[in-house]
Amino acid sequence: MVDFSLDDAQLAVQKTARDFAEKELKPVAAELDRIQDPKESWDWELYEKANRLGFNKILIPEEYGGLGLTMLDACIVVEELAVADAGFATTYFVHNAVTRHVVDGCTEEQKKEFLTACCNDPEERYLMAIGDTEHGVAGDKSPRTYAAGKQLSGALDFNDFTNAETVPVNNQKEMTTFARQDGDHWVINGMKRFTTMGSRAKLYTITAKTDPEASDMDAAVATFFVPVNTPGLTFGHIEDKLGHRLTENAEVILEDVRVPDKWKHDWRMNLAIRGMSLNVLTAAVAVGIARRCYEEAIAYAQTRYKGGALIAHHQAVQKMLVDMAIRTKTSRLLTWFAAWQDDQAAGFDVLQNMAKVYTSDACIQNSLEGMQVFGGYGYMKDFPMEKLYRDARLMSIYDGSNEILRHNVIMPMLTATGTA
Ligand SMILES: Cc1cc2nc3c(=O)[nH]c(=O)nc-3n(C[C@H](O)[C@H](O)[C@H](O)COP(=O)(O)OP(=O)(O)OC[C@H]3O[C@@H](n4cnc5c(N)ncnc54)[C@H](O)[C@@H]3O)c2cc1C
Numbered sequence: 001m002v003d004f005s006l007d008d009a010q011l012a013v014q015k016t017a018r019d020f021a022e023k024e025l026k027p028v029a030a031e032l033d034r035i036q037d038p039k040e041s042w043d044w045e046l047y048e049k050a051n052r053l054g055f056n057k058i059l060i061p062e063e064y065g066g067l068g069l070t071m072l073d074a075c076i077v078v079e080e081l082a083v084a085d086a087g088f089a090t091t092y093f094v095h096n097a098v099t100r101h102v103v104d105g106c107t108e109e110q111k112k113e114f115l116t117a118c119c120n121d122p123e124e125r126y127l128m129a130i131g132d133t134e135h136g137v138a139g140d141k142s143p144r145t146y147a148a149g150k151q152l153s154g155a156l157d158f159n160d161f162t163n164a165e166t167v168p169v170n171n172q173k174e175m176t177t178f179a180r181q182d183g184d185h186w187v188i189n190g191m192k193r194f195t196t197m198g199s200r201a202k203l204y205t206i207t208a209k210t211d212p213e214a215s216d217m218d219a220a221v222a223t224f225f226v227p228v229n230t231p232g233l234t235f236g237h238i239e240d241k242l243g244h245r246l247t248e249n250a251e252v253i254l255e256d257v258r259v260p261d262k263w264k265h266d267w268r269m270n271l272a273i274r275g276m277s278l279n280v281l282t283a284a285v286a287v288g289i290a291r292r293c294y295e296e297a298i299a300y301a302q303t304r305y306k307g308g309a310l311i312a313h314h315q316a317v318q319k320m321l322v323d324m325a326i327r328t329k330t331s332r333l334l335t336w337f338a339a340w341q342d343d344q345a346a347g348f349d350v351l352q353n354m355a356k357v358y359t360s361d362a363c364i365q366n367s368l369e370g371m372q373v374f375g376g377y378g379y380m381k382d383f384p385m386e387k388l389y390r391d392a393r394l395m396s397i398y399d400g401s402n403e404i405l406r407h408n409v410i411m412p413m414l415t416a417t418g419t420a
Contacts, residue, residue: 021081032246046246048124054067055081059099064112071100084288085391094130095197110265128205130195135193177207178190181261195252290327293366294321294325294328331363368389371388
């Protein structure tokens with residue numbers, strides 16, 4: 001039997017996140033968003049409170065000090081955070097995706113080192129960031145993510161995909177961050193772009209080429225854990241963004257950064273696991289934005305009197321409100337389905353890509369229609385739709401552009417018979 005209801009434990013998680021979002025985050029989000037200098041809008045007090053509630057420990061097993069919860073729980077939390085602020089929620093989607101990756105794809109030594117550090121941080125400031133994207137490569141979202149995942153589940157020969165003429169592969173050839181082995185250490189040089197959390201994370205996963213000549217992709221790329229205090233790790237430009245201003249985005253610069261060999265891990269595993277988790281959690285951010293757009297629009301429509309009636313009674317407005325509600329509920333269903341599948345460890349599936357693509361398009365549409373419901377006030381900065389519109393716009397771009405993700409979805413459709 002299929003059961004879509006949340007159990008008591010899940011409802012408790014949702015309540016904790018909703019209380020924090022409503023009482024702590026939402027009241028200050030608009031003000032922090034308006035700060036001009038992007039270096040000033042990160043609020044450690046908020047992040048520390050959220051971490052004390054366990055939002056950075058959701059997917060970490062109890063044996064390392066975490067909450068030992070599921071991807072569905074993580075999506076429930078991220079949706080609630082995103083209703084209050086999408087940028088803040090994005091910090092937690094990225095961080096939790098990395099923890100999922102460490103749990104499922106890393107060595108026991110790496111788990112003990114980084115998961116325990118996260119759970120025992122006395123400052124409650126332990127956050128993990130992803131350094132994949134460079135000028136030439138938006139690493140984790142090329143079609144090789146799909147291929148890597150399929151091969152993990154044994155369903156596909158990776159080379160079938162890398163050789164396909166239609167697939168823009170070997171993005172890693174455009175990667176300029178390079179790791180050179182030096183005894184039992186690696187020396188990394190390069191630069192990553194757009195890194196969420198910017199300079200604020202305590203741990204960075206850095207993807208780098210290990211052999212510029214190798215044709216075998218396994219041999220050519222690896223991912224390294226780099227703690228923030230590692231000599232040679234610095235930060236460049238802090239991005240001044242349209243939205244998502246409560247998180248930071250920065251260039252991460254690596255100059256002769258030395259990390260021990262034990263902190264290197266398999267890039268294919270990295271891409272496959274993290275790629276899945278990222279997409280599901282990004283979808284949860286989009287659900288939160290879509291929901292907030294609907295909540296704001298339905299409330300406003302019942303207060304604004306125009307044309308002889310409340311605008312909520314005009315059929316044209318009603319259509320927008322209904323469509324926004326349908327998009328929100330469909331987005332949540334697809335996200336929870338993808339999260340459930342992620343929790344089954346059933347292997348990579350295009351469902352995660354589908355969830356990210358659908359929900360991000362849906363929340364953008366909700367932000368457009370929500371603004372339309374508000375009329376002229378929707379365009380004003382002291383009304384909520386203007387920020388939601390800016391925050392929504394990112395969703396089809398980051399975590400793999402929707403064009404690339406649609407490509408990931410179509411590939412297995414073209415190579416196998418099946419049904420939707
Ligand atoms: C706010 C923000 C936060 C981010 N956070 C992180 C982070 O924490 N870590 C990280 O590593 N990265 C991060 N990114 C990077 C993000 O994942 C990339 O920006 C995104 O994947 C798109 O890559 P790009 O910017 O290089 O665009 P491009 O790849 O240059 O794309 C430009 C356009 O071309 C299209 N395109 C490109 N290639 C193809 C193709 N093969 N087929 C069809 N169309 C194509 C794209 O869809 C897009 O429309 C972040 C980006 C932003 C804006």
